[in-house]
Every structure is written in C-alpha cells, then in structure tokens.
Amino acid sequence: DVQLVESGGGSALAGGSVRLSCAVSGFTFSRVYMSWVRQAPGKEREGVAGISPGGASTAYADSAKGRFTISRDNAKNTLYLQMNSLKPEDSAMYYCAARRARGIVTPIDRLSPYSYDYWGQGTQVTVSS
Numbered sequence: 001d002v003q004l005v006e007s008g009g010g011s012a013l014a015g016g017s018v019r020l021s022c023a024v025s026g027f028t029f030s031r032v033y034m035s036w037v038r039q040a041p042g043k044e045r046e047g048v049a050g051i052s053p054g055g056a057s058t059a060y061a062d063s064a065k066g067r068f069t070i071s072r073d074n075a076k077n078t079l080y081l082q083m084n085s086l087k088p089e090d091s092a093m094y095y096c097a098a099r100r101a102r103g104i105v106t107p108i109d110r111l112s113p114y115s116y117d118y119w120g121q122g123t124q125v126t127v128s129s
Helices: 107-111
Strands: 003-007 010-013 018-025 033-039 046-051 058-060 068-073 078-083 092-099 123-128
Touching (some): 003 092, 033 078, 033 107, 058 068
Parallel strands (some): 010 123
Antiparallel strands (some): 003 018, 018 078, 033 046, 033 092, 046 058, 068 078, 092 123
C-alpha cells in the first residue's frame, strides 16, 4: 500500500523555523515528483514547493521563495521541508504529495495540487506572532 506519513509540525513563533519530514513507502520514491501542499482553514490547497525525482530541480510558490527549502533523501525514501522566517500566514495543515510517474511535469504541474495522486494525512503548523 502507498503510504505518506508527515511529521515535524507544531507551534512556532514568527521568525522561527520548523522542519517537516515525510516518510514514503509503497512505490519507487526515487522515480516520482514530490511536493508539499498546504491548506489553511477556509482556503484552497496551495502548492508550496515541488522537487524532481532526483532532487536537482525544485519549484517554489512566491510565498515560500527565499524562506522554504524542499529536499529529499532517496536512500531513506524521505521528503523534507525546511521552513525559516515563519510568518503567521504560514499557519496551515501541510501535506506531502506524490505524483505518479507519467509524462512530462510541466511548470504548472509542479505546484498544482490537482496534479498529485497520493497524499499524506497532513501535519499542522501554527505560527504565532
């Protein structure tokens, strides 16, 4: 069975840092595009960052550029999101998502929640001022 299990969420002060992890099993992790997607109450899911199967190519939402870093360890089947300089508006449920290997991943695909096939249960991040 495909499993994506996020961890590392919690509470932080504005300006602080949080590191999220996502442990993956059930498919060949090193072959799939991965992403972090967040959803705040009353808002739509927003793609925050994406990373290519080998890790050489990354993409970030404007809201995350310069503050968040996505990375992966294919030997450990684990995806990471390092979040620095946190703001209250970063408060949301953060989901790890995987896109089945199929065709070309377009620039739109990289951050579109609709292009992802497998999802974790989410981990909450709350940032207070």
